[in-house]
Amino acid sequence: MAPSSRFSSTVICGNPRLVDGQIRGGIAQGIGTALYEKYHYDEDGQLLTGSLADYAVPTAHEVPDIVVDHVETPSPFTEFGIKGCGEGGRLAAMPAIAAAIDDAFADEELFVxxxxxxxxxxxxxxxxxxxxxxxxxxxxxxxxxxxxxxxxxxxxxxxxxxxxxxxxxxxxx
Incomplete structure (x- = not known):
C-alpha cells in the first residue's frame, strides 16, 4: 500500500461547524508532540526549550491534508448543542504516528x-x-x-x- 499524505478523523460532536478547527489544530499539535517537540535541559537543570521559538513545531508544510468527518449528536443540555471535542485530535495523532512508524520499519524489528x-x-x-x-x-x-x-x-x-x-x-x- 502506498504511503498516505492524509490524516482522517471522525468526531462525535454537537455542532460540526464549531469543531473543525479544533480537531485540525489538535491533530497538528499531536503531530508536533510525536515528531518534533521535546524538552531540553542544560547540565544545571535549566529548561532550554521554554518557548515556541526554542523548538520545532509543525507548520502548514509538515501537516498533511486533514479530513474530518462528523457524527452529529447535539447535546440537549447546552445552547446550540455544543459539546467538548478538541482534545480527540491531539490524543489520537500520537499513537497513530507511532503505529505508522512501527509498520514502516517492522521488517527491521523497530518499535516506537x-x-x-x-x-x-x-x-x-x-x-x-x-x-x-x-x-x-x-x-x-x-x-x-x-x-x-x-x-x-x-x-x-x-x-x-x-x-x-x-x-x-x-x-x-
Whole structure:
C-alpha cells in the first residue's frame, strides 16, 4: 500500500461547524508532540526549550491534508448543542504516528517506545535494532529507563503481532 499524505478523523460532536478547527489544530499539535517537540535541559537543570521559538513545531508544510468527518449528536443540555471535542485530535495523532512508524520499519524489528521520534531518534532506534539483531550491546539513551523502554516495546510488539498475525521476536543481550 502506498504511503498516505492524509490524516482522517471522525468526531462525535454537537455542532460540526464549531469543531473543525479544533480537531485540525489538535491533530497538528499531536503531530508536533510525536515528531518534533521535546524538552531540553542544560547540565544545571535549566529548561532550554521554554518557548515556541526554542523548538520545532509543525507548520502548514509538515501537516498533511486533514479530513474530518462528523457524527452529529447535539447535546440537549447546552445552547446550540455544543459539546467538548478538541482534545480527540491531539490524543489520537500520537499513537497513530507511532503505529505508522512501527509498520514502516517492522521488517527491521523497530518499535516506537518513546516520543518524539525525531530523525536522530529514529536513526538511533534503527542502530539499536541492528545491534540487537547482531547480538551487540545497546547503550541506554538519556532520559529513558530500560524497564520503561522494554515494557513499551513489548506492548507495541504484541499490538503488531495482533494486527499482522506474526510475532516479532526481539532478543536482548
Amino acid at each position: 517506545a518513546e516520543l518524539p521520534v525525531t530523525p536522530s531518534a529514529l536513526h538511533g532506534m534503527r542502530k539499536d535494532a541492528e545491534l540487537t539483531r547482531s547480538g551487540g550491546t545497546i547503550v541506554q539513551r538519556t532520559g529513558e529507563t530500560s524497564q520503561h523502554r522494554d515494557a513499551a516495546t513489548a506492548s507495541r510488539q504484541e499490538h503488531h503481532a495482533s494486527r499482522t498475525g506474526r510475532a516479532v521476536e526481539r532478543h536482548r543481550p
